[in-house]
Amino acid sequence: MEKTHQVVESVDGSIAMATAFPGHHEAVMDEDYKFLSKAIEEAYCGVECGDGGPFGAVIVSNGEVVVSCHNMVLKKTDPTAHAEVTAIREACKKLGKIELSDCEIYASCEPCPMCFGAIHLSRIKRLVYGAKAEAAIAIGFDDFIADALRGTGFYQKANLVIKQADQHGAIIAEQVFEKTKQKFQMY
Template sequence: MIPILLVDAGFVRLWIFHAHPFYFIVVETKDGTVSVAAAFAGHQEAVQDRDHKFLSKAVEEAYKGVDCKDGGPFGAVIVHNDEIVASCHNMVLCNTDPTAHAEVTAIREACKKLKQIELADCEIYASCEPCPMCFGAIHLSRIKRLVYGAKAEAAIAIGFDDFIADALRGTGFYQKATLEIKRADGNEAIIAEEVFEKTKEKFQMY
């Protein structure tokens, strides 16, 4: 093997050799001590192949949702221990539910299947960058990793505009906010706030 890098700092010399699929790191100190470490060069490639496999499934779901007229072209899969536990697409039209985005639907299905409300040991693959609602759902479910394909701009270009901040500012590309927001005051606010104090001993925080 021919070293691909040599560092000589006087008190230590470092060589890096490549013999696929490994990198060998050889360190020689001034007193003649030699140590060798090996790193698996194919790890990154393996991760990329794995991501490609699951993301491709999410893309398939996106096509499926449109073909079935269930909703928009969005798909998502949730993976647990290298196995798909939920494979879903946008169901907004089918369910008459504006919150039935692919990611939210997949999270609901995965939670039911795994019988848990936290998915900290799961990953989610989305065909497109999630909207703010879906990002919120992913955060609340404690999913540890998100991989998405298309940027949000690709969806915006065909009419999907879910940037809440832009909508509220009136700068949304398609959607403008028409929501009126008011916080109750007086006795109504006090009664609503008392709910937390009066129920805190009756439920376990999740």
């Protein structure tokens, strides 16, 4: 069954993810797809409202969303307010603890070294990401993101299950960068 994902731009210039495709109902039943889609929606939201770059993150515990966040670097004037770090901060506050070992994180893009470190330190048990870092690099983000952890063995040493989304989830995550590059300027 071929699935097609399409990002659409409305008359008012806002961007949304069109989710109507053959087998959509079955895909929504897949929790990874469902939560990754929410992270991708957050990525669009962050750019649309001018808060920051096209990155989103969702933290889930026992199949329920704890928090859903996007990049807040511009809004907070804080270079550490990435989607994953913001989500971890909010989840810790909401749950009243600093160890999130019963949680999973869904990120629209492969996390940068800082975010990966925060994921590791919070003891999140599982990371699912959509786009590879190269999608962010293609619109001007620093290639340090992709190179810093690869080949260091850090991914392998972390007590964390790491999964890139299947091809369909990865495709819709990569579209975030292509569709928002004109709306988001890094510097």
